[in-house]
Amino acid sequence: MKLIGPFKQIVTLANLPLRGKLSDDQLEIINDSGLLIKEEKIETAASFQDLKKQFPNIEIENIEGEQICLPAFTDSHTHICFGGNRANDFAMRNAGKTYLEIAESGGGIWSSVLHTREASEEELLKTTLERINFLISQGITTIEIKSGYGLDVENELKMLRVIKKAQTFTKATLVPTCLSAHLKPRDFEGSSEEYLNYIITEILPKVKEENLAKRVDIFIEKSAFLPEESKAFLLKAKELGFEITVHADQFTSGSSRIAVEVGAKSADHLEATIDEDIQFLAKSETVATALPGASLGLGEKFTPARKILDAGGIFAIASDWNPGSAPMGNLITQASILATFEKLSTAEVLAGITFRSAFALSLEDRGTLEKGKKADFVTFKTDNFQSILYHQGSLKAQSVYIDGEKV
Numbered sequence: 001m002k003l004i005g006p007f008k009q010i011v012t013l014a015n016l017p018l019r020g021k022l023s024d025d026q027l028e029i030i031n032d033s034g035l036l037i038k039e040e041k042i043e044t045a046a047s048f049q050d051l052k053k054q055f056p057n058i059e060i061e062n063i064e065g066e067q068i069c070l071p072a073f074t075d076s077h078t079h080i081c082f083g084g085n086r087a088n089d090f091a092m093r094n095a096g097k098t099y100l101e102i103a104e105s106g107g108g109i110w111s112s113v114l115h116t117r118e119a120s121e122e123e124l125l126k127t128t129l130e131r132i133n134f135l136i137s138q139g140i141t142t143i144e145i146k147s148g149y150g151l152d153v154e155n156e157l158k159m160l161r162v163i164k165k166a167q168t169f170t171k172a173t174l175v176p177t178c179l180s181a182h183l184k185p186r187d188f189e190g191s192s193e194e195y196l197n198y199i200i201t202e203i204l205p206k207v208k209e210e211n212l213a214k215r216v217d218i219f220i221e222k223s224a225f226l227p228e229e230s231k232a233f234l235l236k237a238k239e240l241g242f243e244i245t246v247h248a249d250q251f252t253s254g255s256s257r258i259a260v261e262v263g264a265k266s267a268d269h270l271e272a273t274i275d276e277d278i279q280f281l282a283k284s285e286t287v288a289t290a291l292p293g294a295s296l297g298l299g300e301k302f303t304p305a306r307k308i309l310d311a312g313g314i315f316a317i318a319s320d321w322n323p324g325s326a327p328m329g330n331l332i333t334q335a336s337i338l339a340t341f342e343k344l345s346t347a348e349v350l351a352g353i354t355f356r357s358a359f360a361l362s363l364e365d366r367g368t369l370e371k372g373k374k375a376d377f378v379t380f381k382t383d384n385f386q387s388i389l390y391h392q393g394s395l396k397a398q399s400v401y402i403d404g405e406k407v
């Protein structure tokens with residue numbers, strides 16, 4: 001056993017509901033406290049003096065100066081395995097070009113596909129690990145990573161193998177997702193429906209065989225896959241034993257309904273979700289995930305987070321870090337800005353990037369600092385937890401711990 005402290009505050013995020021709105025006075029905050037770690041798990045969070053008295057001979061890892069401690073964060077939606085960049089897309093969008101015009105002139109998702117196909121496994125591994133380390137430096141220790149820039153058997157498997165290999169180089173937990181249904185590749189000869197069938201018959205069996213991912217994602221949108229064909233695809237993927245997540249309602253509404261109907265673990269984006277569908281989603285077990293990085297990257301409106309929480313939904317926030325719509329990769333900045341525009345409490349934001357986003361990945365072993373949970377936590381040099389969002393990302397994490405060890 002090991003005692004870490006003293007902390008000015010430990011915010012445990014324990015004993016909070018999985019769904020619906022939260023106020024800051026619901027947060028359990030333990031002042032002048034210590035964290036007791038036993039075999040990579042949290043044993044307890046309590047008064048530092050009391051713990052020292054109770055365990056007089058315990059090993060102590062001393063915390064210098066005024067620091068606070070929270071559970072580490074989970075980023076449940078990223079596309080950080082990619083080649084090239086799309087700085088030119090970004091500049092063109094800001095200069096007034098539409099997404100479609102950019103795609104037609106050789107930019108967009110397809111250009112990232114070409115760059116990712118060109119990249120060697122070594123290059124992809126190196127840049128993916130750099131991005132993983134940037135996320136860890138923010139206090140994020142659980143990271144979902146999607147394929148979706150390969151779009152054929154060879155290159156989708158290449159991406160997923162790189163993600164699997166990256167796991168051997170990092171202590172963070174990586175959660176791979178197969179997003180072969182990101183877009184019908186330009187070089188596929190056949191209809192969208194035929195491409196979706198190709199994923200079912202050619203890609204997913206190999207993904208399963210090599211144990212490369214347990215989750216399947218799809219981009220349902222006018223420019224990608226249509227609702228009916230997507231639903232049929234997701235049901236087949238489910239039959240093959242995959243968990244489902246959906247890029248839903250980003251520009252047009254309707255697909256979050258499909259996510260709920262197929263029992264998806266999460267529906268992500270939701271910038272365009274209409275009120276009726278918010279109610280439907282909020283009553284379901286599907287996590288509604290906002291991706292403010294995409295709103296900021298595209299200059300689009302924010303996900304109606306306030307309405308989702310008020311309607312009792314399970315609400316999470318993720319970075320969507322990708323080369324196109326969300327190039328920033330700073331989750332705390334994005335979540336802070338979402339909070340100011342959507343009027344979210346600190347508790348709602350913190351829950352949305354800890355135990356609620358972990359739930360979206362079916363990882364219920366983490367995200368709070370209570371007995372038996374994975375000892376992943378983050379410290380900040382401040383005396384007050386409200387400072388984290390207040391500084392909108394410029395207050396950097398001081399130390400990040402995985403399984404009770406500083407990384």
Ligand code: NIG
Nearest residue numbers: 109219247294320322324325
């Ligand atoms: O989550 N919406 C579709 N997919 C990504 C964008 C990927 C890209 O632009 O490369 C997203 O925003």
Ligand code: FE
Nearest residue numbers: 077079247320
């Ligand atoms: Fe995305």
